[in-house]
Structures are given as structure tokens and as C-alpha cells.
Amino acid sequence: MTLLSTKGLSKSFDGLEAVSSVDFELPAGQIRALIGPNGAGKTTFVSLICGRLAPTSGTVTFDGYDITVLPAHERIQRGIAYTFQITSIFPGLSARENIALAARRFLKGAQVTEVVEATIDKVGLLGRADQTAGDLAYGHKRLLEIGMGLAQNPRLLILDEPTQGLSDGEIEAFKELIRDLADQATILLIEHNMKVVMATANKISVLDGGRMLAEGTPEEIQNNFAVQTAYLGRDDA
Template identity: 40%
Template sequence: MTARPSGEPLLEVSGLAVRFGGLTAVADVGFAIGRGEIHALIGPNGAGKSTVINCVSGFQQPSTGTIRLDGAALPRRNPVAVTRRGIARTFQTPQLFGRLSVADNVRVASQRLAGTRKASMDDRELIHLVGLAGLEERLADTLAYGQQRLLEVARALACNPRLLLLDEPAAGLAGEDNERLADLMRRIASRFEVGVLFVEHNVALIRRLSDRITVMHHGLVIASGAPDRVLGDPGVVAAYLGASDPEGVKPC
């Protein structure tokens, strides 16, 4: 099943499969993301979501299938080449240079652009955009957890991506940090026309933010489409949410 945005897709994944020996982690996964679209990839733990993210970002070699950005196939198992093509990502656990300052963390990321695309914002503007203004000289490992999450988003944006991959960006966040993250994701998508693919378990956040949702279960896509339709699908409720009413549920 492949969900397609209107117009030519920014990202198109087709027939994606990943096998580890006799284990099939992902089987025949397909979906597409448009420019400026926020697309959620959801499912229970072990569904294959992070494996898909790893394939798109070049950290995992697909067994079969194609991944195209703006119609051109992406390099396989080459994260640096994928980043230079216009895809940046965050991780489930922030991957920061803990003993470098906020400003230096962003500066290191922006230097990856040398000789490729021109950055749309300078480092200080990015730090301000994610809500870390005034903390430029703070060491990354002294930031609160929510601030570290935001710094990782700033580092990803410093790579001037066309597609931003966020792996469980709201994990461990609550209250104001969740609101700040949701607002930031909307601004990124609308202001820069960046496609956003995010893996998340917070159903309330998924419903609020997503333009479209793709649901995975046991390595397969079982539903894809508009949030209300997908989250109300009986198959999704049974396989993923495990409840008769998905509103507000935060599955593990």
C-alpha cells in the first residue's frame, strides 16, 4: 500500500523490504511525502518504523525496494551522501557533542554543507528558531532533556534539508516542551516547505500535527491516509492501539 500526496512527491518509498537472515523486519513498505507535509509513521514497538527511517537516511541497506528524493534514487548505506542530497534526521536518543556549546553543535552540522547547498538560515537564526536563544554558549550536556531535543532539531536544520526525519521526537517530553516541539514542526514545514517524516507514539500529538499517517504492524503497512480516518480504522485500533477509542492513548 502506498500513500501518495497531491502533485509530485518529495520522497517516494516503494516495495521496501529489509531482511536479517531469516527474519523479515520490513516487507513491501511504500508511502510518499510531499513538500511541506508532516507525515507520521506509527505502529507498535517492533513494527519496523525505525528500520524504515534508517533505510531512508542511509544507515541501513534495504534488501529490496526503491527510495527516491525528487525522483532520483538515494545512495544506499551512505548517511553522508544522503545528508548532502537533502535529508537530515534526529535519533531516539539525542546524538550531541556534549562538551561542545550549543553554538558549536550547530556550527559543526552546518559545515557539512560546505561545497553543496546554501543554508537558508545562519546558525544563530536556527538557534533562535528552536527556542534556545541566549543559550548559545551553554554546553550541550548541561541542557535540560527537552532543550537537547530542540538542539538536535537545530543541528538537523543546519544541514538545510528538504526532508527532515524525526525518530520519536516527543519521547520524554511533556507540557510546554511538547507544545514547543509541535509549534516548531509546523513552522519548519510551512516556512521552509520541508517534508517531515516522524515516528511517534503520542497519539494526541500525532492527531494534531499530521497531514497524513502511515501505520505499520509486523513490518507491513496496514493503513495510510488522513489522521481521523486512519486512527479510527478498526484494524489500526485492534493491531496498534489496543483500545476501542484511540483519542489520547499513548501506546508503548
């Protein structure tokens, strides 16, 4: 079943198209990686999906409903959670309190406590649960943000550069986390670390210049000449 799709999705800024007529389909239960060189339009594209930006043209459909004009908070209520490329935590609150705030959007009472503790454990922050979020290392802030997304019990979890700032050991743990999360949510992963992409994604979509350049399995993308030329062989990949 297709959970998310876009048709002719475009976004222009002062006449410059950042995303150009993108058709995209994401089946439920899949881990999809979205890759491309810097400036390819990846963050703009997912911002259109989650409602942070309004498209210039085209449509976004989620679970069979046209959500193109819905604001971001209504998309969250429908089950779309987006973790930002720049962390968006509440720095003065503890890690536990941050996750609890996210959980309270959908749960009450004892359910909140149960979900918060399970989420903290799942993202590997159990030993830092009471630490002030602003004092966490950058990589741990990224994990906290993922936990805040998970606490919303999303049907679609969009992760924007989640391994940025993580150590090698934390990246290995993150790979396991993503595999575990696939049982609970469909995942759209925007990621520059190609080892992470190749190890976790069922399918990869490649944006270049705001257009969809290629889609396929990790093996197909690795062997795609156009992708190699546009992205995989570049120093900024």
C-alpha cells in the same frame, strides 16, 4: 510532487523481516506521521531511507533519483536530515557549537553565524546557546538535535521520537515549531505521542509487523478498525 518514495522496500535480519515490501510515497511540503506499535519496524524503515541501513530488496527514490545504494553522507548532501531516537550531539561542545558544526557542512563564513543564531532561536534554545550540550536536560538535547538537522537546510527532515523527554509546555512549543517548519521542509515524524501526531500531521502512515497497515488523514486513522486493533488501543501506544 512526490519527494520521497519506496517500492517493495524490505530489510531482513538473520531471516527475520523487520520491514516487508513497503510501498510509500511522501509529497513535498507534507507533514507525515509514521506510527505503529513497538517493534513495528519504524526506525528500521527510516534507517533505510536515510542510508544507515542497506535494504535486502526494494528501492528508495528521492526527488526523482534512485538513492537506494547511496551512503548516508551523500543522502545528507541531497537534502535528507535524520534526527536519531537516541540523541547524537557532541556533549563537550556548546549548543551553539553543535549547530554550527552541522551548518558548516553546507555554508561558510557569515552565513554560518546567521543560520546558527536563527536556528537556536527557532528551536527555543536561545537562553542555553552557550551551555555545554552534555549538561542540557534530555528534552533540550532533543531540541538541539532538531536544530542540528535544521541547520543543514534539509528538503526532508526525519524526526524520530522528538518529544520524548519534553515537558508538557515544551511539547506545546514543539507543535508550533513543526507547523512553522512545514514552510521550509517536508517532515516525516516518527512519534508515539498521539496528541502530537493528531495535532500536526497532514497524513498518517501506520506500520505493523514491518508492513504498511494503513494510511490516511488523522480522522481516517482514528476511525480505522484495523489500526485501533493493532495500535491505538494498546497500552504501549
